Amino acid sequence: MIAAYRRWKRLHPAGPLDYTRKWPMQLTLAATFIFLYAPILILILFSFNDSRRNIVWRGFTTKYYEKALGNESLIEAFVNSLTIAFVSTIVSTILGAMVAILLWRFRFPGKAGYEGGMALPIVIPEICLGVAMLAFFARIGWPTDLPWPLNLGNIIIAHISFSFPFAAVVIRARLAGFNRELEEAARDLGASEWETYRDVVLPYLKPGLVAGALLAFTLSLDDFVITFFTSGPDTVTFPVKVYSMVRFSVTPEVNAASTVLIVITLFLTAIAMRVQNRSAKRD
Amino acid sequence: MTDAIIEIADISKAFPGGVRAVDAVSLSIREGEFFALLGPSGCGKTTLLRMIAGFETPTEGAIRIDGVDMAGTAPNRRPVNMVFQSYAVFPHMSVAENVAYGLKMDGVAKPEMARRVEDALALVRLDGFDGRKPDQLSGGQRQRVALARALVKRPRVLLLDEPLSALDAKLREAMQLELVNLQKSVGITFVVVTHDQDEALSMADRIAVMETGQVRQLAPPAELYEHPNSRFVAEFIGKMNVIEATASDGVLTGPGLGVIARAPDLGDGPASVALRPEKIRLNMAPTPALGKDEAEIEGTVTTVSYHGAESHIYVDAGEGVLLSATVQNAERDAAHRVKRGDRARLCWRLADALVLKE
Ligand SMILES: Nc1ncnc2c1ncn2[C@@H]1O[C@H](COP(=O)(O)OP(=O)(O)OP(=O)(O)O)[C@@H](O)[C@H]1O
């Protein structure tokens, strides 16, 4: 067996650029895959485990998926999370695009300061942002007893404030490669400034918008710290709910719910990548 | 001039930072002509064109198109269209959508739009490419789309910024011819920016030669070539031999040479004599009978550079005078007759030598 491998290797020596056939590279790759994906795979695998304690494999079952679906407070948290992510993604992307265009298109006094200040939420530790949000909403007396979905308002605002800078940065990067002559060509052919944005700049921006939106969506969906600080006593999001469930024990139910979340995220990412590939081919 | 379609009066453009890209330029472009703006890189050609299109605001001066002052008129309201250096074909639209875009903005009705788009595509020989996306086209085809897109609007003037610079040499030559034919057939005034003098000479009806933001000479190609008004124009257009000479009594003599040119009206003092290489004859043996209106000098061949149809022979005539003569290789293997180190005689008609005052 080993002799056969040795023989094969002698017959097919690794070329200078065959990095993947050199052992340090292979080791790095293997380590990356193991540390990145093994926990996720185990999580998914054990969501099908027929055991309450969830430590040893006891056979295949889907009953924890049914149980998770039947868990009303879990479903409520799930719906809350999706609602928050959906709304904050839309607002963040629009806001991010507007900021990106502003920074790309215009020169104004204090631009550098504005650009830095806008990106602050990216670098500020989340815990500080969470505490600040808590203090802020308490100070202005944000009502805590609003009916659904208005009770998510403060969480949505908090999520927008930390995710739109990410969207803005991504969209700004896309804009940097824009050929100014395209814009001028549209103007030359009779388009107004607004029509130029609609017909030329926006279609070009689409991959950037999609990437920015995806980033904002995933940031919002799995945010724990800031949500934990801003949510009222009766509003629960999915990460917060999972946290409270895990405090008692890691049941396959939690695994099942997490698996569903992973599937949703993967699905959205796949769609986003498709959109990007299609427009990337064009320019 | 009554038939001027574009009148540029004393126009200047100063960019922040103090660059005077265009400096007090005045010229008028006639209806239906093929006009070229020619000059070295950075001389302000693009800036001038962009001011006509409305993308730059002049610091001083006025532009009138069809007699209407264009100050304050946005680019989308001017009766001109532009073909950009990068072609700027919209990447997310098909060829037909690109060409239709300008008509859509003008609110042209659907059936008429379809007809005009089809005509425009036929005009640039892109029939059948309607559905293609720009990334499925070659550089030359993309440029035709840009042309069709601008022409379909039937502008009064078409502005083209270095339209052929992105094409390879063979295609560029073909497109030069095609552009000229296209211009004659649609009858629209073309203003072309180029830094390629060969291109300007072969295409344009009139050429404005620019240097550092100013127009040095405006003339038809042949006049520009045969009667340049300055040393800059003489050396920029085509090849030119320049000899520093001395004028006295209406004749010019070169250093260590005899009479090389005549200029009855020129005062005494130093002057430059310019000679086109193709106007110089190369004789290997002493000339049997030199005409009295001819000049002749003798020297040593230093370089023979072979170009297929012709050869450029460089001759050192002493005293720092190095002249090049163009020899047509009219017979096969003619080029091998002249070798480096040979003694040779160069002669030309005195009338063909140009005297430049500055
Ligand atoms: N937006 C701008 N800001 C400052 N300076 C500029 C700007 N645009 C052009 N210039 C300067 O103006 C001068 C003329 O530029 P222009 O683009 O008109 O040259 P050009 O003749 O088209 O040259 P090329 O053949 O290289 O395209 C150059 O020195 C250039 O650096």
Ligand SMILES: [Mg+2]
């Ligand atoms: Mg230019």
